[in-house]
Amino acid sequence: MTLEACTEALRQHDPDRFGAVLVARPQDRPALLTLYALNLEIARAPFQSNEPMLAEMRLQWWVDRLTEMGQGKAPPLHDVLTPLWEAWGQDAGALEPLAEARRRDCAREPFADVAEAVAYVDATAGQLMWQAARRCGAAEGHREIVMAQARGAGLAAWLRALPQLQGMRLGLAQPSPEAARELAEIGRDGLRLAARLHRKVPKTAAAALYPGPRVPRLFSEIIAGRIDPFTEVPQLSAFQRRGSLARLALTGRWWR
Structure with missing residues (x-):
């Protein structure tokens, strides 16, 4: 699990932020790439089911993983979470509010x-x-x-x-x-x-x-x-x- 999956996701689905990452300092790029790839995933989660309860369950999975990372627990192998952990470590727990903010999307x-x-x-x-x-x-x-x-x-x-x-x-x-x-x-x-x-x-x-x-x-x-x-x-x-x-x-x- 590397940054390539995050990079490709941004290139395809968030070209403005992908371009901005290229302007960032090299040492900042892994954190930005993984942050923006995470944002794509949690923004997509509420729309993976038309049933509000199922949509919220999908979003809750991301909330739980980010909470665990904030407690120092490494995530399961994942195209986004693994490089996110490598770039952010326990600081990834501070990203949990990004997922919580999407709950209203589940309710439509x-x-x-x-x-x-x-x-x-x-x-x-x-x-x-x-x-x-x-x-x-x-x-x-x-x-x-x-x-x-x-x-x-x-x-x-x-x-x-x-x-x-x-x-x-x-x-x-x-x-x-x-x-x-x-x-x-x-x-x-x-x-x-x-x-x-x-x-x-x-x-x-x-x-x-x-x-x-x-x-x-x-x-x-x-x-x-x-x-x-x-x-x-x-x-x-x-x-x-x-x-x-x-x-x-x-x-x-x-x-x-």
Whole structure:
């Protein structure tokens, strides 16, 4: 069990984070690769069964393994957990909240309002970015900046997926243009706060803080009413992804 399985999973299913890992310091790459591969697995777990109880059992398996790792117990041989243990060791226990945050996905319950959706993004994308940034040199004093950046990046990803999420009963219970604008404004404000304070964060964390391509543009289009994220969001092209990652690699800029 090596990093190859994690690398290939990211290459296929999370190309933006895969590209960002390549920009990270070599010593940080195993931790990022295994963290992001774990995130793919726990995000997928609730959807491996249409029965809420069975879906939660699948997710609970990941919760239990991470809890055990936090107690110092090595996981069973596994394409993701084995290299995760090698890269994180007992610190993998701190990743257990990432799995817990996915429990509401098992129930297929839409969010009652914007605040619930933002809280979900904070618990998933926010905690993921914080753990990545921490391994890349961010300190506890940088948490507010990292979480603000993560809120922007996470809301952008959630809004891009919203047409599919609405069909799966995982979007908003009452979709409206006002809710879309509010979500975009919250995401934009998060990015702006992080950009104002970016000098406080070590440059080594740049790869972990990468928000993905064209995030500010997406927010601007939604706020202006030119995109309705509940029905259709323009997909990113390979050229746009490569251009955004090239900017990160050449400049080290994760803020906008």
